[in-house]
Amino acid sequence: xxxxxxxKAVSMMPAINNLLKEGKGVRIxxxxxxxxxxxxxxxxxxxxxxxxxDRIKAGDIILVQRKEGGYVLHRVLLKLKKSVYILGDAQRRxxxxxxxxxxxxxxxxxxxxxKKIAGxxxxxxxxxxxxxxxxxFRGIIMKSYRRLRNL
Amino acid sequence: xxxxxxxxxxxxxxxxxxxxxxxRVIDFNGLMSLNESGALLWSRLEKGVESINExxxxxCGNYLVEEEKAREDIEAxxxxxxxxxxxxDGNELGAIxxxxxxxxx
Numbered sequence: 001x002x003x004x005x006x007x008k009a010v011s012m013m014p015a016i017n018n019l020l021k022e023g024k025g026v027r028i029x030x031x032x033x034x035x036x037x038x039x040x041x042x043x044x045x046x047x048x049x050x051x052x053x054d055r056i057k058a059g060d061i062i063l064v065q066r067k068e069g070g071y072v073l074h075r076v077l078l079k080l081k082k083s084v085y086i087l088g089d090a091q092r093r094x095x096x097x098x099x100x101x102x103x104x105x106x107x108x109x110x111x112x113x114x115k116k117i118a119g120x121x122x123x124x125x126x127x128x129x130x131x132x133x134x135x136x137f138r139g140i141i142m143k144s145y146r147r148l149r150n151l
Numbered sequence: 152x153x154x155x156x157x158x159x160x161x162x163x164x165x166x167x168x169x170x171x172x173x174x175r176v177i178d179f180n181g182l183m184s185l186n187e188s189g190a191l192l193w194s195r196l197e198k199g200v201e202s203i204n205e206x207x208x209x210x211c212g213n214y215l216v217e218e219e220k221a222r223e224d225i226e227a228x229x230x231x232x233x234x235x236x237x238x239x240d241g242n243e244l245g246a247i248x249x250x251x252x253x254x255x256x
Contacts, residue, residue, distance in 0.1 A: 015161055015168070024176070057180070
């Protein structure tokens, strides 16, 4: 009659969105590999809070509702006056423009396994900037990393 | 028997989920979800019941289920939510135990 389970975040999105609007923080486990290596599928969690367009900076991880309705949690690559462009850490093609009303929340805290890290800690900022700079080589880096791991 | 304040039963995409309110951060990783009959029991327990018989009556009135089976299920359900600390300490024994534990600390 009752069970404690991992509820799929996608089906919970309307509820999550309501809670965010009420000003609550929401902790969810990340699904999908588009933010690898920073966020690992079904392993890492984020704590989301409502945000505003003005407060968003390049490098932030934000929750976006796509025009088609789907939700993604990706990193801001570029911020313009009225829109941002986002890119998953495992991706090579950016997505945008994303307008303020599509931005539902910002990941203020990241849980990598049990380790709690502020979303805008200096280390994360530096690493993600570095990861952005090597953007053209992401594919080759990931491929060699996988090969190394499989050795 | 009554469920503690501070929890809200929400229906989301066809399933019932118990959401803690009043917490700053809501953790979606360990949420309790209930099926339809669980949700029925929960909403009655939110108001409070005198005895388990009330719940048995409720379940048998709404579902084709034998009284004995219903009672078994309800007991299991109450045990589960008590374990998770969602029930108010109804009996005095529980209250005394709590005080004793506190004194030890």
